[in-house]
Amino acid sequence: MAEQLRVVYFVNQFFGGVGGEEKANTPVEVRKGPIGPARLFQQLLGDDGAIEATIICGDNYFNEQREQALADVTAAWTDYRPDLIVAGPAFDAGRYGIACGAVCVAAQQSGIPAVTAMHPENPGVLTYRREAVIVPTSASPIDMNQVLPVMLRIGKTLAAGGELGPAEAEGYLGRGLRKTATREEPGYKRAVDMLARKLKGEAFHTEVPFQAPEVVQPAQPIADLSKASIALISTGGLIPIGNPDRQVSGNPDRYYVYPIEGLPALTGADWEAFHGGYYNQVASDNPNYILPLSHLRRFEAEGTVGPIYPRIITLPGVSTPVEKSKRLGAQMARELEEAGVDACILVAT
Amino acid sequence: MISAIYDLALTTGANRVIRGARIEHVCGDPDLGEEKDFAYGLEIVRAALTSLQTQVSGPTLFEPGEPSPTPEMAHAS
Numbered sequence: 001m002a003e004q005l006r007v008v009y010f011v012n013q014f015f016g017g018v019g020g021e022e023k024a025n026t027p028v029e030v031r032k033g034p035i036g037p038a039r040l041f042q043q044l045l046g047d048d049g050a051i052e053a054t055i056i057c058g059d060n061y062f063n064e065q066r067e068q069a070l071a072d073v074t075a076a077w078t079d080y081r082p083d084l085i086v087a088g089p090a091f092d093a094g095r096y097g098i099a100c101g102a103v104c105v106a107a108q109q110s111g112i113p114a115v116t117a118m119h120p121e122n123p124g125v126l127t128y129r130r131e132a133v134i135v136p137t138s139a140s141p142i143d144m145n146q147v148l149p150v151m152l153r154i155g156k157t158l159a160a161g162g163e164l165g166p167a168e169a170e171g172y173l174g175r176g177l178r179k180t181a182t183r184e185e186p187g188y189k190r191a192v193d194m195l196a197r198k199l200k201g202e203a204f205h206t207e208v209p210f211q212a213p214e215v216v217q218p219a220q221p222i223a224d225l226s227k228a229s230i231a232l233i234s235t236g237g238l239i240p241i242g243n244p245d246r247q248v249s250g251n252p253d254r255y256y257v258y259p260i261e262g263l264p265a266l267t268g269a270d271w272e273a274f275h276g277g278y279y280n281q282v283a284s285d286n287p288n289y290i291l292p293l294s295h296l297r298r299f300e301a302e303g304t305v306g307p308i309y310p311r312i313i314t315l316p317g318v319s320t321p322v323e324k325s326k327r328l329g330a331q332m333a334r335e336l337e338e339a340g341v342d343a344c345i346l347v348a349t
Numbered sequence: 350m351i352s353a354i355y356d357l358a359l360t361t362g363a364n365r366v367i368r369g370a371r372i373e374h375v376c377g378d379p380d381l382g383e384e385k386d387f388a389y390g391l392e393i394v395r396a397a398l399t400s401l402q403t404q405v406s407g408p409t410l411f412e413p414g415e416p417s418p419t420p421e422m423a424h425a426s
Contacts, residue, residue, distance in 0.1 A: 218364035218405045225402055236375070282373045288390065289374040292351075295387070295394040305398060345397045347375050348352040 005049025005159055008077040009038035010087040010103045012096045016056030024095075026058030028072035037144060041086060044152050052080040059095035062102075069099075070106050082112055084159040089117035089147050090124060092139040097124025104132040113158035117147045120173060126323050133164065134173045176321070214326075219343075228342035231309035233332065235317030236283060236290030236349035237275025238266075249276035250318040255328055257335075261310035265294030277318030278349050290347050309341045317348060351375055351397055359408040365400035367393060367411045389414070 013023045015036040034042040034051035042051045055076050062069040077085065085107040087100035101124040104114035108131070117135035118124050125134055133154060137147045150171045157164060167174035183190065190207070197204040222228050239247050245256055260266075266287035273283035273290060288294040291312060299305045313332055317325070336344060352358045353369040369375035370389065377390035396413035403411075 213360070213362040215407075216362050216364060218407065221404050222401050225398060228401075230401075278372045280373075282379060286374070286377070286379065289370075289376050292376040292390055292394050295376065295390045298391060299394065299398060343401045345394070345401075346350045347369070348350055348354075348358065349372050349375060 004047075005045065005156065006081060006083045007041070007045070007049055007051045007155070008080050008082040008085055009034060009041065009051050009054045010073065010085065010100065011036050011038065011054060011056055012062075012090075012093070012099065013056060013058040014093075014096075016054065018056055018058070024058045024060040026056065027061050028055060028057045028069055028076060030055050030076045037089065037148065038086070040144065041148055041152065044149055048156070049083075052082060053077070057099065059093070059099065062099040063095045066102065070102060073103055074106055074110060077107075077112075084155045085112050085114040086151060086155055087114065087116040089135070089137045089141070089144065089151070090119075090122060091137050091141055092119040092122055094123045097122035098127060100124055101128030101132045101134070104128065104134075108132075113155070115151050115155045115158065115172075117151055125173060126327075129173050130175050130321075133158065133175075135171060136173050222343055225305050226303055228306045229309050229340060230296065230305050231311070231313070231336050231341045231344040232260075232291050232293060232296065233313040233344055233346040234291040234349075235315060236278075236347060237273050237280070237316030237318075238271060238283075238287055238291050238312075238314040239274045241270055241272050243272075243274055247274060248316065249274050250316050251320050251324075252315045252328075253324075255313050255315040255332060257311045257313055259310055260293060260308075260312050263293065264297055266291060275316040275318055275349060277316070283349075290349055292345070292347065296345070306342070309336070309339065309344075311339075351393060355410055359410060362408060364405050364408055365397075365403070365411065366408065367396045367400060368413060369393060
């Protein structure tokens with residue numbers, strides 16, 4: 001490399017040598033030169049570059065005062081004009097992983113390439129894997145020596161303005177990006193070769209990794225429906241008219257709960273659909289198509305079902321990653337269970 | 350779960366799936382006219398209520414509008 005790479009490193013209070021959990025409220029501080037894992041990174045970097053500074057921030061401080069912490073961190077590195085930000089590795093430390101992910105995303109937003117590393121199940125991965133470049137690690141620092149060289153190689157590529165190759169080849173966690181590229185062999189030949197290898201019992205490598213759906217144990221049937229409290233959920237983007245809560249039309253970070261007590265039905269005067277994945281007008285005219293309150297009220301009046309739970313849950317389900325959907329679904333289930341709801345009917349558009 | 354793309358719901362492991370009408374109007378069909386549309390919606394919700402009272406061992410499709418709903422087994426592949 002012709003010019004020396006200027007690197008700023010981010011660590012938490014533990015890896016920064018400030019202290020353990022008792023020091024987790026430590027605000028952002030900057031030390032010149034490399035500290036903790038940054039020292040090892042400097043050794044690997046050799047004459048190719050220098051760790052100009054190490055930014056240290058306590059896990060609790062970062063997560064409880066995210067905006068302030070991020071503002072302080074970005075302000076701290078500005079003077080050093082870094083070519084690259086390196087954060088972590090965070091291993092399985094959740095707060096640290098989230099901090100590393102947030103720092104990387106903030107760096108990228110300021111036009112500075114960034115790389116971090118953590119365990120694939122770290123919440124930081126869940127939150128930032130689509131944006132940040134994250135090298136997978138084991139749960140503990142035992143593989144620090146294997147992870148840092150990968151971070152360095154990727155960091156150098158990014159700092160040089162290079163494009164990263166496929167996640168598997170480069171050694172980072174896939175961001176769910178697909179890029180157009182030319183393969184040496186046409187698709188039909190690759191498919192047939194793959195099939196031949198599979199039939200021969202040889203190892204083969206799929207180009208479309210399949211994530212097997214989770215098997216969910218079916219809930220027990222309801223013995224007496226006439227006493228059961230039923231909740232209604234819609235993933236069809238049902239919103240109060242005018243979108244007072246400024247809901248998004250896809251990939252939501254949360255769901256919304258609205259009271260329906262005393263409402264015989266949903267009307268197009270009060271509700272509408274806001275969902276980026278289907279034509280919304282029909283459901284906006286008659287929102288009961290995506291949350292059948294009018295129909296269920298009939299069964300309630302007949303005594304076929306017990307009282308309808310007086311709050312509905314809605315979100316626009318489109319473009320939502322599986323992991324996020326699982327989190328939102330579990331949250332809904334917990335909320336309904338705590339409210340004593342026996343069953344729910346979910347309409348998926 | 351009521352869904353017009355019920356195959357997807359079954360394949361991804363939803364255990365009680367009710368066949369909805371269309372993606373744009375899952376619980377009814379405006380082309381049927383107000384009365385029949387509402388009756389259709391009632392059948393869909395009735396099938397949902399039936400599913401809640403039915404023991405299932407895995408992803409199972411429930412069809413609305415059948416006089417004696419016998420759930421059709423449709424295991425995810």
